[in-house]
Amino acid sequence: MSILISKKMERRAALRGMLGGTAVSVALPFLDCVLDTNGTALAATGQALPVRFGTWYWGMGHTPNHSIGEKRRTEKGIDFLAETAALKRHEQNLNFFGTFGMPLDGRSNYTHFSGWVANRTGSAPARGGEIPAPTLDLLIADHIATNTRFKTLDVSAAGIARENYSARNTDNRGAAEISPVALYARLFGPEFVDPNKADFKPDPKVMVEKSVLSALMEDSKAYIKTVGAADKARLDEYFTSIRQVEGQLALQLEKPEPNDACKVPVAPQDPPPDRLARVREMPNVVDTHKVLGKLLAMAVACDQTRVFNMVFTDNFANVRRSGETYTHHLLTHTEVIDPKAGYQPLTFWFNQQASNGWADYLDIFAGVKEGAGTLLDNCLIFASSETNYAKMHTIDGVPTWLAGKAGGRVKTGMHVVGGGDPITRVGFTALKVMGVPIEKWGTRSLQTGKVISDILA
Amino acid sequence: MSLLRTLRVTVNASALAMLALTGCGPTEPKVASAPPDMRRLTDEQYHNIVTDLFGPDLEVAVRSDPLTRTDGLLAVGARTAQISPSGFEHYYAMGKAIAAQVASPAHRADLIPCTPKSETAADDACATQFFTHTGRLLYRRPLTDSELKAMVSAAHEMAEASKDFYRGISLGLGDMMVTPKFLFIVDETQPSKDGKDIELTPYAKASRLSFLLWNTTPSDELLDVAAKGEFNTSSGIEKHVERMMASPRLHTGVRAFFADFFALDKFETLEKDSIIYKAYTTVVGKDAEEQILRTVADHVLTRNLDYRDIFTTKRTFMTGGLARLYHVRVERPDGAWVPYEFSDEDGRAGILTQVGFNAMASHPGRSSPTLRGKAIREAMLCQHVPDPPGDVDFTSFEDPNSPNKTARQRLAAHAVQPACAGCHKITDPIGLALENFDGVGQARMSENGEKIDATGDLDGIAYSDALGLGKAMRNHPATPTCVVRRLWAYATGRPADNSTTAYINYLDQRFAKDGYRLPELLKQIATSDAFYAVAKPAAATAMLQTEGGRGSSTTSQEAVR
Structure with a gap:
């Protein structure tokens, strides 16, 4: 099955054909070429600005017919309806992907789980709780985030650290940072090296720390010989994890390039104690999301990371409105449809808050000036949920967005019609745009090797 | 068959098996040995270890990667848990923070067993004393010569660079706390007496016991017992299990089990x-x-x-x-x-x-x-x-x-x-x-x-x-059998399965005979051969594959009315 795409042929189309086909070796030079020839993607230092990748997650999908107006074919222009009205201001920063399918090949739809796992890993879980492959952000991080302090930064406004949708596998899933104060300390605490500070003196003690950690790693590597095969694999992951800290120590010894976009933010304060009991009341989620979003954006601008993941609400949307007996999730299943409005009113309100939150997030990234444009121009942010219509747990047509121009590699403002093609085409396109040298991504019917060329610049 | 009927059938089959075994006499059935495991410390275990070693005054804000509840228990998920880059970063920061407190002026006199000749220079003798003692408790066995040498040398290097003996101690201690030898409870093995198979080292047995009964690292005393070879005999194990069960620390262990059991x-x-x-x-x-x-x-x-x-x-x-x-x-x-x-x-x-x-x-x-x-x-x-x-x-x-x-x-x-x-x-x-x-x-x-x-x-x-x-x-007949199954899985990190049916039924029978007293059940497990049984990884891996490998994780939280 193919998507409805424009057949207009142009210079880039030939390249796109090669990119979407089998000529993997063409992909990287092509993308480098775009970056190098794009004047707006150059930093003040004359060096090319890096292209970063992010994800943004919200639970419970959207309200069909009240979120995005349907289109019969892929074209410029997104029809924002009442639920997504706040996003209208970012039309030129967004691409929307509708009517893509999520074939599970007979595997169960583990509700509110299979959807995000399939969309982010390219593989459907065979059992509840299974994450069968690395999420796409980690594949990208493996490729582009080899010399930053943090391979990825994972944060959540929903206050549940374990609900992080970035994972290497079922047993290797880091916790999301849920506290703005803790995130600030991690990002801009004493170990942060301000690129714009005039004086820089490497601390010899850090050198010793690094050398001792490296020695320790070598010693532990010998230890790996004493364990069985499954545990060897676990220790391999452990060694990969050590490398991040080794890299962090190494970076403390180097003077970073001056960076006009990097401005150390004001430290956030601890919330009042009574707020801790109401972390998941929606106004508090919205507030926390903005604070975390600003810290994250500045971490990206300061090149502390090139891959960043934000959870607005978790996959079971355990968020509430004060005085309501049910969470957002439970409302999607229990609330009666208002016959006049044609939707579940409270559920709609929660979904609208998610759209508003997504718009807020884009405001933050678009508000950071970088080079001749904005931070958002140099990012590609993949946003998705785990369901289309949560009331019925449908996963075909799960709403998915890409935001940002990826340093000029992507054009925006498109509504892409999937026509039932696997949703993994969006993730695969993101992987290719970010330069990951793969020909195919995903398994079984979710596997794809076709980029969505309509959005390539 | 309806779900309700299926449940009843399960219960009845279990009860019948129990009755059948009652007539067979109370001998412990053999369990097919599993390969040695490597269980990641839970946050509570990490916290308990730090408190045991350095006292309750230290600030310990543990936040590791979340464990996956598997077959009803986080303890089972710990057996396959890995450490993500952000998880390691947290361990590293936490280890550094704890080590800095240990070496701080407020605590060093109590927690470091010697005074350096000079606070502004390296003192290998004092560092050796510290790492020998503390390292044994962290690694749950004596440090090898090369491990000790590496720590002393790290402390030396930092003390010289910083002109601060305690900074060196702090660096070495912080780094020990991020090694797999500390973060994972590893079943270290040695060749069995007949040389044909493997068995847990006495120190690994001490660890199994200590984490089951006290949910923490083996104490100095327990490691001394291991060093003397007293865990090589059933009577030795029984003697020390009884001693450990008489300790008020048993409450910590039992509370940890029920916290996991009841989610x-x-x-x-x-x-x-x-x-x-x-x-x-x-x-x-x-x-x-x-x-x-x-x-x-x-x-x-x-x-x-x-x-x-x-x-x-x-x-x-x-x-x-x-x-x-x-x-x-x-x-x-x-x-x-x-x-x-x-x-x-x-x-x-x-x-x-x-x-x-x-x-x-x-x-x-x-x-x-x-x-x-x-x-x-x-x-x-x-x-x-x-x-x-x-x-x-x-x-x-x-x-x-x-x-x-x-x-x-x-x-x-x-x-x-x-x-x-x-x-x-x-x-x-x-x-x-x-x-x-x-x-x-x-x-x-x-x-x-x-x-x-x-x-x-x-x-x-x-x-x-x-x-x-x-x-x-x-x-309900499933009430006692459930706690038996979960306690076994909690103790070993492996859920009860077909290979342990006879043994679990035996435990069910003993539990009933003992008036459903949990301490008796704990003692039964802690003194059983099955609790310490390990097999060479290759053969054991093949066995596991036939059983379907790891169990199902239970992370679904689809709420119902």
Whole structure:
């Protein structure tokens, strides 16, 4: 099955054909070429600005017919309806992907789980709780985030650290940072090296720390010989994890390039104690999301990371409105449809808050000036949920967005019609745009090797 | 076959197996050995180790990668857990922070067993003394010469660079706390006496025992026992198990087991609507969790009573905050814990009637008979309740035009859908008996002005209220077999499966014979050959593959009514 795409042929189309086909070796030079020839993607230092990748997650999908107006074919222009009205201001920063399918090949739809796992890993879980492959952000991080302090930064406004949708596998899933104060300390605490500070003196003690950690790693590597095969694999992951800290120590010894976009933010304060009991009341989620979003954006601008993941609400949307007996999730299943409005009113309100939150997030990234444009121009942010219509747990047509121009590699403002093609085409396109040298991504019917060329610049 | 019938069949088969074994005599069946394991420390274990080694004054903010609850237990998930880059970063920062406190002027005199010749220079002798002692407790065995040398050399290098002996100690200690030898409880092995197989080293046996009984690293004394070879004989193991079980630290171990068994980690993210439930605060939530643990530990350990009576006991403990939810009076309204016994009028007995259980298995603003029934089936009877179908329609449950006022009426309307009826039959009759407790466990007699009907039945045993449910749970054959299975899985990190059926049945039989006393069951496991059995990884891996490898993780949180 193919998507409805424009057949207009142009210079880039030939390249796109090669990119979407089998000529993997063409992909990287092509993308480098775009970056190098794009004047707006150059930093003040004359060096090319890096292209970063992010994800943004919200639970419970959207309200069909009240979120995005349907289109019969892929074209410029997104029809924002009442639920997504706040996003209208970012039309030129967004691409929307509708009517893509999520074939599970007979595997169960583990509700509110299979959807995000399939969309982010390219593989459907065979059992509840299974994450069968690395999420796409980690594949990208493996490729582009080899010399930053943090391979990825994972944060959540929903206050549940374990609900992080970035994972290497079922047993290797880091916790999301849920506290703005803790995130600030991690990002801009004493170990942060301000690129714009005039004086820089490497601390010899850090050198010793690094050398001792490296020695320790070598010693532990010998230890790996004493364990069985499954545990060897676990220790391999452990060694990969050590490398991040080794890299962090190494970076403390180097003077970073001056960076006009990097401005150390004001430290956030601890919330009042009574707020801790109401972390998941929606106004508090919205507030926390903005604070975390600003810290994250500045971490990206300061090149502390090139891959960043934000959870607005978790996959079971355990968020509430004060005085309501049910969470957002439970409302999607229990609330009666208002016959006049044609939707579940409270559920709609929660979904609208998610759209508003997504718009807020884009405001933050678009508000950071970088080079001749904005931070958002140099990012590609993949946003998705785990369901289309949560009331019925449908996963075909799960709403998915890409935001940002990826340093000029992507054009925006498109509504892409999937026509039932696997949703993994969006993730695969993101992987290719970010330069990951793969020909195919995903398994079984979710596997794809076709980029969505309509959005390539 | 209906789900209800399937459950009954499971229970009956288990009971028959138990009866059959009763006639076979009480010899411990052999268990197919599993390969050596590597279990990641839980946050509580990490915290306990630091407190044991360095005292309770240190600030320890542990936050590792979340464990996946597998086959009902986080302890089983720990066996396959890895460490992500951000997880390692946290361990590294935490290790550094703890080490800095240990070497700080406020603590060094108490925690470092020697004084350096000069505080501004390296002192290898003093560093050797420190790392020899502390390293043995962290690695749960003596350090090898090369490990010790590496630590002393690291401390030396840093002391020279910083002109600060204590900074060197701090660096070495922090780094020890991020090695796999510390972060994973590794089953280190040695060749068996006949040279044909492998067996746990005495230190690994000490670790197994210590984490099972005390949920912490082996003490100096226990490591000395291992060094003397006293774990090489059954009588030696028995002697030290008895000694360890006589220690008050057994409470720590048993509480950790029940916290995992009853999935009390849900309290970490439990939120209640503050408008609907004004008396419920985060402090009360913590107290509610603690009340469950205190009740159980007091019952099964301090009083050494029949485990099954945790579902009927009227004895508990109370704080002023909890008393407000229970609408009872306590002598100490200041937050201190006091023993408390429910009266007949209170309508409460057993942990299922406590605020904690009812709050945990409810929605933020209302009770849920289905969540409560599911929690009891899965956590306390070790039975599986399927998730609701993807296309389920719950709107009949909440239709504002419906005359249904109580949860029973709403569920009856909802459960007419055939796809829903099967599961609701196995959960709702249990949960409806608890409807006299609202979403935070406060007593109520009516809902929306209509009297609550709390009748129900548990696998054929009918009751009229929550007290009757408690008795039915107490007498249910799956109640003791469930705790046996979970305790075995908790002890070994491996769920009970086909390879352990005979052994588990044997434990069931012994547990019954011992009057369902949990300490006896613990002792039985801790002194059994099965608890220490390991096999060479290759052969064992093949065996595991035939059994289907790791169990199913239970992370789905699809909530039901």
